[in-house]
Amino acid sequence: MIFKVLVFAVVAYIVYAMFFKKNREKNVKDNNGEYIEDTMDECPTCGTYISKSEAILSNGKYYCSEKCLNK
Ligand SMILES: [Zn+2]
Secondary structure, three states: OOHHHHHHHHHHHHHHHHHHHHHHHHHHHHHHHHHHHHHHHHHHOOOOOOOEOOOOEEEEEOOOOHHHHOO
């Protein structure tokens, strides 16, 4: 009888832990999405919004491509 209760407790804990982990991963993903959105900037040549991680930085401005940079 005690063994059954123990097994149930372990299973319940595993299910809870998996559910909690899933939620945490989702939150991290959402935060990353916001982070990428926060670092979007407008290309001064063509007006396209590009993420700063992919943009070319020149004179403190973010360009979407070398073509816009050299214009
Ligand atoms: Zn551009």
